[in-house]
Amino acid sequence: MTRLCVLHPGAMGSSIAAALGEAGHQVYWLAAGRSDATRRRAARSGALPLANETDLVGFDAVVSVCPPDAALAVADAVIAMGFTGIFVDANAVAPATARAIGDAVASAGCAFIDGGIIGPPAWQPGTTRLYLSGPDADIVAGWFAGSALQARAIGAEVGAASALKMCYAAFTKGSSALLLGVRALAEAEGVQQELLAEWDLSQPGLAARSASTASAVAAKGWRFVGEMREIAATFESRGLPGGFHRAAADLYQRLEEFKDESDADVAAVLRALIRASD
Numbered sequence: 134m135t136r137l138c139v140l141h142p143g144a145m146g147s148s149i150a151a152a153l154g155e156a157g158h159q160v161y162w163l164a165a166g167r168s169d170a171t172r173r174r175a176a177r178s179g180a181l182p183l184a185n186e187t188d189l190v191g192f193d194a195v196v197s198v199c200p201p202d203a204a205l206a207v208a209d210a211v212i213a214m215g216f217t218g219i220f221v222d223a224n225a226v227a228p229a230t231a232r233a234i235g236d237a238v239a240s241a242g243c244a245f246i247d248g249g250i251i252g253p254p255a256w257q258p259g260t261t262r263l264y265l266s267g268p269d270a271d272i273v274a275g276w277f278a279g280s281a282l283q284a285r286a287i288g289a290e291v292g293a294a295s296a297l298k299m300c301y302a303a304f305t306k307g308s309s310a311l312l313l314g315v316r317a318l319a320e321a322e323g324v325q326q327e328l329l330a331e332w333d334l335s336q337p338g339l340a341a342r343s344a345s346t347a348s349a350v351a352a353k354g355w356r357f358v359g360e361m362r363e364i365a366a367t368f369e370s371r372g373l374p375g376g377f378h379r380a381a382a383d384l385y386q387r388l389e390e391f392k393d394e395s396d397a398d399v400a401a402v403l404r405a406l407i408r409a410s411d
C-alpha cells in the first residue's frame with residue numbers, strides 16, 4: 134500500500150483519487166485554499182483531507198491534476214511543503230513544461246514521472262488512459278492495477294507522455310475550436326442558415342456536431358486556454374507553426390463566462406464568441 138496525495142480533486146483528479154483508492158492505496162487531498170466544489174468531489178472520491186500541509190512530508194507520492202497553467206506553481210508549492218517522494222505531473226502541459234517541473238522537483242530531491250490523461254474522468258473501466266513516462270514509470274502504472282483507470286508506461290523519457298497528450302488534444306480540442314470559430318464567422322456574416330444547409334448536403338452530421346461541441350466545451354473553455362497555449366508552444370518547439378492553437382486559445386478565452394455552466398446552447402456560445410470581438 135502506498136500513501137498518496139492527489140492535487141487537486143477536480144472533475145478528473147477526483148476520479149484519479151478514487152481509482153487509486155480502488156487499487157488499495159491510502160489517498161489524501163489538501164483542502165487549503167480549495168472550493169466547496171472540490172471538497173464535494175473529494176468526498177465522493179473517498180480521499181481523506183490532509184489537515185496540515187507539512188503532513189505531506191513522508192508521503193510516498195503526489196499526483197498533480199490541476200489546470201495546466203497552474204502545474205508549475207503546484208509543483209513549487211509541493212516542494213515548499215518539504216515533500217521528497219515521487220512527484221507525478223498528469224497535466225496537459227508541453228513536454229518542455231513537464232521537463233521544467235521535473236527539474237524543479239528533482240532539485241528538491243523528488244523523483245519525477247511525466248503523465249498525460251486521455252479520456253473523460255475515469256469512473257468507468259475502459260474509458261480513460263493515463264500515459265506515463267520517466268524512469269520507473271512502470272512502477273507508477275502498477276499503482277493503478279485493478280482500478281477503472283488504465284495506466285500505461287511508454288518509456289523512460291520525461292516529456293513523452295506530455296507530448297502524446299499534446300498531439301491528441303491538438304486535434305480534439307483544436308478541431309472543436311475551429312468548428313465553433315467557423316460557425317461564429319458564418320453567424321457574423323449572416324450566412325449561418327445557408328452554411329448549415331450546405332453542410333447537410335455535403336458534410337452530413339457536421340451541423341449537429343457543432344451544436345453538441347458548443348454545449349460540451351462551453352463550461353470547460355476557461356481551462357482549455359492554458360492547454361491550447363501549451364500545445365502552441367509544443368508545435369513551435371519543433372519548428373512547426375503554433376498560430377492555430379494560439380487562435381484556439383483566444384476562442385476558448387471568449388467562453389470564460391460559461392465556466393461551470395452545464396447547459397449553454399450553441400446560440401449563446403456563438404454570441405459570446407462574436408461579442409468578444411466587437
Ligand SMILES: NC(=O)c1ccc[n+]([C@@H]2O[C@H](COP(=O)([O-])OP(=O)(O)OC[C@H]3O[C@@H](n4cnc5c(N)ncnc54)[C@H](OP(=O)(O)O)[C@@H]3O)[C@@H](O)[C@H]2O)c1
Pocket residue numbers: 140141142143144145146147166167168169170171172198199200201203207223224225250251252253254356360
Ligand atoms: N476533465 C477531463 O475530462 C480531463 C480529461 C483529460 C485530462 N484532463 C486534465 O486533468 C487536469 C485537471 O482537469 P479537471 O477536469 O480535473 O479540472 P477541474 O475540474 O477544473 O479541476 C481543477 C482542480 O484544480 C484546482 N485548481 C483550480 N485552479 C487552480 C490553481 N490556480 N492552482 C491549483 N489548483 C487549482 C481546482 O480547485 P478549486 O476549484 O477548489 O480551486 C480543482 O480541484 C488538466 O490538466 C486536464 O487537462 C482532464
